[in-house]
Amino acid sequence: MSSPGKRRAQKQRRSRRRRLPMRYLLPSLFLVALLAMLMLRGYVHSEILADHRVRPPVSYDQVPEHILKGGPVIDARDKNAPKALSVPDKKLVLTFDDGPDPVWTPRVLDKLKEYDAHGVFFVTGTMASRHPDLVERMVKEGHEVGLHTFNHPDLSFQTKNRIDWELSQNQLAIAGAAGVRTSLFRPPYSSFSSALDNEAWPVTQYIGERGYITAFNNTDSEDWKRPGADAIIKRSTPKGTQGAIVLMHDSGGDRSQTVEALDRFLPQMQKRGYDFTVLTEALGAPSAHTPVTGLELWKGRAWVGAVAVSESTTSVLVGGLAIIGVLVIGRFGLMLLLSFAHARKVRRRGFRWGPTVTEPVTVLVPAYNEKECIENTVRSLMASDHPIEVIVIDDGSSDGTADIVENMWLPNVRVVRQVNSGKPEALNNGIRNARYDIIVMMDGDTVFEPSTVRELVQPFGDPRVGAVAGNAKVGNRDSLIGAWQHIEYVMGFNLDRRMYDLLGCMPTIPGAVGAFRREALDRVGGMSEDTLAEDTDITMAMHRDGWRVVYAEKARAWTEAPESVQQLWSQRYRWSYGTMQAIWKHRRAIIERGPSGRFGRVGLPLVSLFMVLFPLLAPLIDVFLLYGLIFGPTGQTVVAWLGVLAIQAVCAAYAFRLDRERMVHLISLPLQQLLYRQLMYVVLLQSWITALTGGRLRWQKLRRTGVVEAPGSIPTQRRSGEDRRPVA
Numbered sequence: 001m002s003s004p005g006k007r008r009a010q011k012q013r014r015s016r017r018r019r020l021p022m023r024y025l026l027p028s029l030f031l032v033a034l035l036a037m038l039m040l041r042g043y044v045h046s047e048i049l050a051d052h053r054v055r056p057p058v059s060y061d062q063v064p065e066h067i068l069k070g071g072p073v074i075d076a077r078d079k080n081a082p083k084a085l086s087v088p089d090k091k092l093v094l095t096f097d098d099g100p101d102p103v104w105t106p107r108v109l110d111k112l113k114e115y116d117a118h119g120v121f122f123v124t125g126t127m128a129s130r131h132p133d134l135v136e137r138m139v140k141e142g143h144e145v146g147l148h149t150f151n152h153p154d155l156s157f158q159t160k161n162r163i164d165w166e167l168s169q170n171q172l173a174i175a176g177a178a179g180v181r182t183s184l185f186r187p188p189y190s191s192f193s194s195a196l197d198n199e200a201w202p203v204t205q206y207i208g209e210r211g212y213i214t215a216f217n218n219t220d221s222e223d224w225k226r227p228g229a230d231a232i233i234k235r236s237t238p239k240g241t242q243g244a245i246v247l248m249h250d251s252g253g254d255r256s257q258t259v260e261a262l263d264r265f266l267p268q269m270q271k272r273g274y275d276f277t278v279l280t281e282a283l284g285a286p287s288a289h290t291p292v293t294g295l296e297l298w299k300g301r302a303w304v305g306a307v308a309v310s311e312s313t314t315s316v317l318v319g320g321l322a323i324i325g326v327l328v329i330g331r332f333g334l335m336l337l338l339s340f341a342h343a344r345k346v347r348r349r350g351f352r353w354g355p356t357v358t359e360p361v362t363v364l365v366p367a368y369n370e371k372e373c374i375e376n377t378v379r380s381l382m383a384s385d386h387p388i389e390v391i392v393i394d395d396g397s398s399d400g401t402a403d404i405v406e407n408m409w410l411p412n413v414r415v416v417r418q419v420n421s422g423k424p425e426a427l428n429n430g431i432r433n434a435r436y437d438i439i440v441m442m443d444g445d446t447v448f449e450p451s452t453v454r455e456l457v458q459p460f461g462d463p464r465v466g467a468v469a470g471n472a473k474v475g476n477r478d479s480l481i482g483a484w485q486h487i488e489y490v491m492g493f494n495l496d497r498r499m500y501d502l503l504g505c506m507p508t509i510p511g512a513v514g515a516f517r518r519e520a521l522d523r524v525g526g527m528s529e530d531t532l533a534e535d536t537d538i539t540m541a542m543h544r545d546g547w548r549v550v551y552a553e554k555a556r557a558w559t560e561a562p563e564s565v566q567q568l569w570s571q572r573y574r575w576s577y578g579t580m581q582a583i584w585k586h587r588r589a590i591i592e593r594g595p596s597g598r599f600g601r602v603g604l605p606l607v608s609l610f611m612v613l614f615p616l617l618a619p620l621i622d623v624f625l626l627y628g629l630i631f632g633p634t635g636q637t638v639v640a641w642l643g644v645l646a647i648q649a650v651c652a653a654y655a656f657r658l659d660r661e662r663m664v665h666l667i668s669l670p671l672q673q674l675l676y677r678q679l680m681y682v683v684l685l686q687s688w689i690t691a692l693t694g695g696r697l698r699w700q701k702l703r704r705t706g707v708v709e710a711p712g713s714i715p716t717q718r719r720s721g722e723d724r725r726p727v728a
Helices: 003-018 022-044 104-114 125-130 132-140 160-178 200-209 229-236 256-271 279-283 294-347 374-382 401-406 423-433 452-461 480-503 518-524 534-544 565-585 587-591 594-630 634-658 663-692
Strands: 073-075 083-085 091-097 119-123 144-147 180-182 213-215 244-249 289-291 361-367 388-395 413-418 438-441 446-448 465-474 514-517 548-559
Touching: 022 125, 022 294, 022 594, 073 200, 091 104, 091 279, 104 132, 104 256, 119 125, 119 132, 119 160, 125 132, 125 160, 125 294, 132 144, 132 160, 144 160, 144 180, 144 279, 160 180, 160 200, 160 294, 200 213, 229 244, 229 256, 244 256, 294 480, 294 548, 294 594, 294 634, 361 374, 361 423, 361 452, 374 388, 374 401, 374 413, 374 446, 388 401, 388 423, 401 413, 413 423, 423 438, 423 534, 438 452, 438 518, 452 465, 452 514, 452 548, 465 480, 465 518, 465 534, 480 548, 480 565, 480 594, 480 634, 480 663, 514 518, 514 534, 518 534, 534 548, 534 565, 534 587, 534 594, 565 587, 565 594, 565 663, 587 594, 594 634, 594 663, 634 663
Parallel strands: 091 119, 091 244, 119 144, 361 388, 361 438, 388 413, 465 548
Antiparallel strands: 073 083, 073 213, 180 289, 438 514, 446 548, 465 514
């Protein structure tokens, strides 16, 4: 190859390495978008960037005397000649702080409208962003709105940049809600202008330089104390005919007393000749509102829209997670109860499925390029204490798998060769060549214990049983990822199978260890190629045909689990996508009668919810956990997460006890919940994307090492350089 050609090839290889796979990109983008919405929600709920410090009063010697002794309105737009303005006699300016509130603001507005009165609402940006319709109503009904900052901080603590940010974000929310900007401002935690001190006065001056009129009050209803309607009315009433700016609140808690007081205060003061008006009208000044157009208007609308999306999405997610949490905890409880009942049933003295099954059975071993494992698999079968014939179906292997088996020269072991046609066809080929009526199926990377076949076929003593699921175990659990899968197999698969056994809706006979009655296989048409999860497909077909599918806990098989993230992803991607295909294929069972309908209305919803839908939402738990740790109530968040972990630990410990497994592997359970769940989320999301886009997923061969051997077996002689030990 020429030098330019080599450079192009190298460039292409580097480009492929740099490209982020879609299976990671799409879930990552989704999580980033979710986190952004959560952060936005936290921002408009004053959980992020909020500053709740309040400075105590200090000296006031730097505040001009005419400001301290003047009216409650400060016009410092001319920094050299600040003015203190007062409201004329017979004028009352009702002001409401901290809103709008979705409960109390509409009631306040209703009272004002009922008595044809107007007021000024000093809104925070957080509340205006969340309830823009109320700000719009204020403006439409003739009230004035003013700024009360975005996050309600004490501005004497803030830098000028932060003050500018608070004002601009407050204006942005008002522009998006009502299409106006305002020139009125009221500082948080303020009272009378006579209370200005050396820390607050510079802020007031700076606000004036930015073009705002600062409105304090000279009549405080103290409604925030909830002293009763009579007390609120008394404190809101000015002396004689004096004009006043009255401070009330339409948010920040229960404002029922404020509403009650207004219902009496408004008509009383109107009878005394008072006019309830907006501030600028009372002062004889131009309106505080200026229409917003162009880019500024669209920015405001975009902001309000983004907040609405964030609020709706996160509310739905929080509600959904609550529902899911209840269902999952309920499922855990049901799983523990039914697993206990199942174990008690099959372990009681004298329990039998029916007459002892002693007749020979056929064991099918489909194999494609399994040279590392096939010898261990076949030798484990030769140690079986039940009479068997073994058929190894070589599905067009290119690594000599069939030759390895044939060169072992073992009795009752046959090799059937076929061109590469896939696992379902290999199994069907094996069924056609089987001599016996009970057929055991296993994977080419799995090993059986001597008693596995005997224990697996005993349920066929019950003529209603059409298929039996064995107890699949992870053999290579010496790595962290292997330990995680070990927990998953013991807790997530075998504990589930006990529950599904009693419910009569077991969704999957594991490909690693399962047995079938030939009559049942013939009636449902054998193994199907319609899905990538042929084991789930055939199991559902058995249920719909009226056969019982049960779980044999003592029929243990040791399988080699994927040892890298990439291999695990490939395996679970196929499982997840295949399960979706099987659910879709058998969807009509939901509306059918008889055994098919019973499975469709019990089994399919359980599988759809807990194996396909709910795991897709699992990362939300971690996103909310992270948010709660950083911005929310950290202690409560940690306690909640530890509570969920404790429930899972109890279930896992019980499952390990039932399977007589060592508890030491549960040490990695917390890490599994944090990291392993994310991988399963990526797998499920990618499976959903593949399904929704109509994509096709091909079989993917996993790399095997052949390290798994049955407990107590004689290790197979290994080739030089293979120093890994079996861990089963």
